[in-house]
Amino acid sequence: MRETWLHTLRAPAPAVAVRLASPEAHAAVQSLAAAPESAVLTTQDLRVYYGSFLAVRDVNLTIVRNRITAIIGPSGCGKSTLLRSFNRMNDLLPSSRTVGRVLLDGQDIYDPSVDPVALRRRVGMVFQKPNPFPKSIYENVAWGARIHGYRGDLDALVEECLRRAALWDEVKDKLDQNGLSLSGGQQQRLCIARVLSVAPEVILMDEPCSSLDPIATLRIEELMRELARDYTIVIVTHNMQQAARVSHYTAMMLMDADRAGELIEYGETNILFTRPRDRRTEDYITGRFG
Numbered sequence: 001m002r003e004t005w006l007h008t009l010r011a012p013a014p015a016v017a018v019r020l021a022s023p024e025a026h027a028a029v030q031s032l033a034a035a036p037e038s039a040v041l042t043t044q045d046l047r048v049y050y051g052s053f054l055a056v057r058d059v060n061l062t063i064v065r066n067r068i069t070a071i072i073g074p075s076g077c078g079k080s081t082l083l084r085s086f087n088r089m090n091d092l093l094p095s096s097r098t099v100g101r102v103l104l105d106g107q108d109i110y111d112p113s114v115d116p117v118a119l120r121r122r123v124g125m126v127f128q129k130p131n132p133f134p135k136s137i138y139e140n141v142a143w144g145a146r147i148h149g150y151r152g153d154l155d156a157l158v159e160e161c162l163r164r165a166a167l168w169d170e171v172k173d174k175l176d177q178n179g180l181s182l183s184g185g186q187q188q189r190l191c192i193a194r195v196l197s198v199a200p201e202v203i204l205m206d207e208p209c210s211s212l213d214p215i216a217t218l219r220i221e222e223l224m225r226e227l228a229r230d231y232t233i234v235i236v237t238h239n240m241q242q243a244a245r246v247s248h249y250t251a252m253m254l255m256d257a258d259r260a261g262e263l264i265e266y267g268e269t270n271i272l273f274t275r276p277r278d279r280r281t282e283d284y285i286t287g288r289f290g
Ligand SMILES: Nc1ncnc2c1ncn2[C@@H]1O[C@H](COP(=O)(O)OP(=O)(O)OP(=O)(O)O)[C@@H](O)[C@H]1O
Pocket: 050, 055, 073, 074, 075, 076, 077, 078, 079, 080, 081, 082, 093, 095, 259, 261
């Protein structure tokens, strides 16, 4: 029964489901768990309020370096709020208040000594709707590096970031065209190139494919896997197949009776999608609610 829905979930790579059921695959998953991996972000009893409304309750979570972590859960359960707490984007909303700690490489990012602008260079963000600046493709990538004081060869940097974002071949002959003239999928890759230009450690992505067609979506997923060699990625997604295909770890959130978002299960994606500990995770990923 479970293999049937996992099979669907992991399409178009159903072989994974079959292999996962074998003892060898289980051993492989265990060895991944034992691999030397380090925490890049850690939340400690994190709470986020909007006014008096508690949107995210007591989240304790460790994001592993050079891995892709997916945050899943029904609408309104606090996924975006949690994601935004990782680079203090909630600070930009006057009603929001954050309690608890978020450690980046062991340092509390909510400490008053931390400059949020410098923090957001280390922890970049890609949004649901591609949002290039109304400037040239070149400037979209060069701008951030320049304002952060980049002193090297800007042309080379722009090329490298566009290559890493798998966009170079499509735009190399029209770098002075407006970024807004690109297709949606190209615009999203341009936004990823823009984030890369300031050499972040972590890239946050809030439903980055929800406005893209399936081909552009697969393109971004491929790119994420490439980027995970050098960066840590945290992605919010409503697409269970995407979470299962692309992420190494999955965090499942739900709302409690007061509509506060809680982390109800967190672990390796292979395990969470095949043998969830919490019945509510299974109900959600099999589509019984949400
Ligand atoms: N700026 C805000 N002011 C007040 N309440 C907010 C604000 N942003 C979010 N909320 C509330 O906080 C809760 C969590 O919202 P959030 O956007 O984090 O959920 P989500 O899981 O990302 O939902 P979705 O899947 O629909 O994007 C919701 O109840 C929402 O209405």
